Amino acid sequence: MxxxxxxxxxxxxxxxxxxxxxxxxxxxxxxxxxxxxxxxxxxxxxxxxxxxxxxxxxxxFNDLHVHAPQYRNMGLALDLELLPWLNTYTFPEEAKYANPEYAQKMYRRFVHELWMQGTMRSAVFGTMHSESTRILADLFVQAGMGSYVGLVGMNRNSPDNLQNTTEYVLEGLEMLRNHLDKHGNNGLVKPIITPRFIPSCTPEMLKALGDYAAKTGLPVQSHLSENRSEIAWVAELEPESTCYGDAYNRYGLFGQTPTLMAHCCYTDGEELELMKRNGVYVVHCPMSNSNLSSGIAPIRKFLEQGIKVTLGTDISAGHNLSMLRAMQYAIQVSKLRYAESRGATRFLSLSEVLYLATKAGGEFFGKVxxxxxxxxxxxxxxxxxxxxxxxxxxxxxxxxxxxxxxxxxxxxxxxxxxxxxxxxx
Ligand SMILES: [Zn+2]
Known part of the structure; x- marks a missing residue:
């Protein structure tokens, strides 16, 4: 004791x-x-x-949405909206993680800085590369920190050198799961199923990942309703879905196992109801949403509706790995909503943002x-x-x-x- x-x-x-x-x-x-x-x-x-x-x-602190391979771009390249930003800045950097030596070098810096910032638990996107993602998981184990580490599934609408296949992702996930069962520091480090977002994954890959979630019970993380052009694109790609969230839901990737959905700037109506019904977590990323001109997520509405809300830095669309900055931005953007609604939407309080950055996100890891x-x-x-x-x-x-x-x-x-x-x- x-x-x-x-x-x-x-x-x-x-x-x-x-x-x-x-x-x-x-x-x-x-x-x-x-x-x-x-x-x-x-x-x-x-x-x-x-x-x-x-x-x-x-x-x-618990950071529930963060991209480890975008560490080098932090504080850079914030002059575009989401879709051109991915193609111009993000995908070329992530492609470098085909090289495990590069991954080792950069991921050491990333995990070290998370430690510095006092973020003891995180839900992290790696890249589409199996070996580099295992390296990232091992670094968390060595550091003694808790993390859900995601091997990213992406097999369409990205450069040829940044696409994997359904078989590759399933095999990589299975390897990561077996590896962390033995070497995950008593469950502190675990895998998480990570389809990048609907535009990056074919229906075949989405279905296979949903089936894998059902089989293993592993949690899921992805992106949802971040940007208007993205939402329009998803409606084209998945014409049978009634909303963006429904596109995940059809494949069993929307709360069938514990699920984190980053952003949700435009989530409303049926999508909001579906999140509530399925217990899907919103990960609010106010730095990112400001930097990529995405919008302001309706956090007060989510909280009033009883939807689970957590907080993320989302580097490198977010420019800082500190959860202090995420908390501060969460309050500030909620005050812009307050002003725009002429005071009808109450802004977030100090206790609310501390709760989001600690206990709300900690729930994803157990009693944390x-x-x-x-x-x-x-x-x-x-x-x-x-x-x-x-x-x-x-x-x-x-x-x-x-x-x-x-x-x-x-x-x-x-x-x-x-x-x-x-x-x-
Ligand atoms: Zn993200």
Whole structure:
């Protein structure tokens, strides 16, 4: 048993922050939280207590949509909308991952930076290359971080050197699944079925991936209703579908197993109902949606309708791997919606975005993202001394950290109870 003492802040529900000044969290050797206390638990030996003084202790971040092979393009090439952006900037970079040495070199940097940013769990797109994607999964294992790693299926409407086949993807997924069953760090790193999006996959591939999801129970991740031109294209490609979401649903890729759908800027009506009925997760990516001029997802409506919403950085359409920036953008774009609706659509609060970045996304990994009893202890120790010059309250300190802080303020990182030191490759 370990007991940590610090200024504890977390969001067990979207509407409220739980704040315990100089509180205690007891963590079992299994990494599971035993309890959280205002005072030192009775019969505790002081020698068991690790005291972080006046620092903040918050749940670690969970990034539910991020493209590892686009790391090199981060902060670049944001002058186009989605479809020309993919062809001009993204596909040429992803094609380089045919070379496992290049993948090893770049993925090391990517995983290292995720560690730096305090993102202890992620749902990640690799590329269409089986070996490079296995390399990415192994790096997460070595770093001790949790991740769902996706071998991308894509066999149409992309350059010839960036297309695989249904057989190749099924074989690659099976290999990755067997590999991670044995070497996935007790289930911390797992595979996820990843059709890039409807325009990249033939009906044959989509059907095969849906069947594979049904057979294995593996979760699914993809993109949905991000951009108007994309939605029109999907309607042409899948004329029998009643909406974009229905195109996935017909192939068993829409909530038949746990499913993440990034963006959903234009999700409404039947698609929204289908997401609700099937329990499909929205991954809100406000940096990306701003950078590619895609739109502003109706997050307040999703939340009011009881749809599950999580948060992603979506690099490199998002320009920053920090979930702090994702939270900040989520609040800011919700305020633009508020202004456009003349105040009819309430903007997101601080507790809501912390909830999205921690507990809401953590649910995809099990009991992760909160400090309640029974949760896995994923946590960050934040030293915000330089931001706390005027005796702010703990809630104000959290707010300033989200708006003004960065990775340099993170002093310790824990994933499933284990302190993760800097990955050295
Ligand atoms: Zn994406």
């Amino acid at each position: 370990k007991i940590y003492r610090a200024n504890i802040i977390y969001a067990p529900t979207p509407d409220k922050l739980e704040i315990i000044p100089h509180g205690y969290i007891a963590v079992r050797s299994s990494g599971i939280i035993q309890g959280i206390y205002k005072e030192k638990p009775e019969q505790t030996d002081w020698r068991q207590v690790v005291d972080f003084g006046d620092k903040l202790l918050i749940p670690a 993202g909160s400090f309640e009893q029974g949760y896995e202890f994923d946590a960050l120790v934040i030293d915000d001394t330089y931001l706390n010059a005027f005796d702010y309250t703990l809630e104000q300190r959290l707010e300033r950290y989200i708006y003004l802080g960065d990775d340099r303020d993170i002093k310790r990182r824990f994933c499933r109870g284990v302190e993760l030191t800097e990955p050295v490759w």
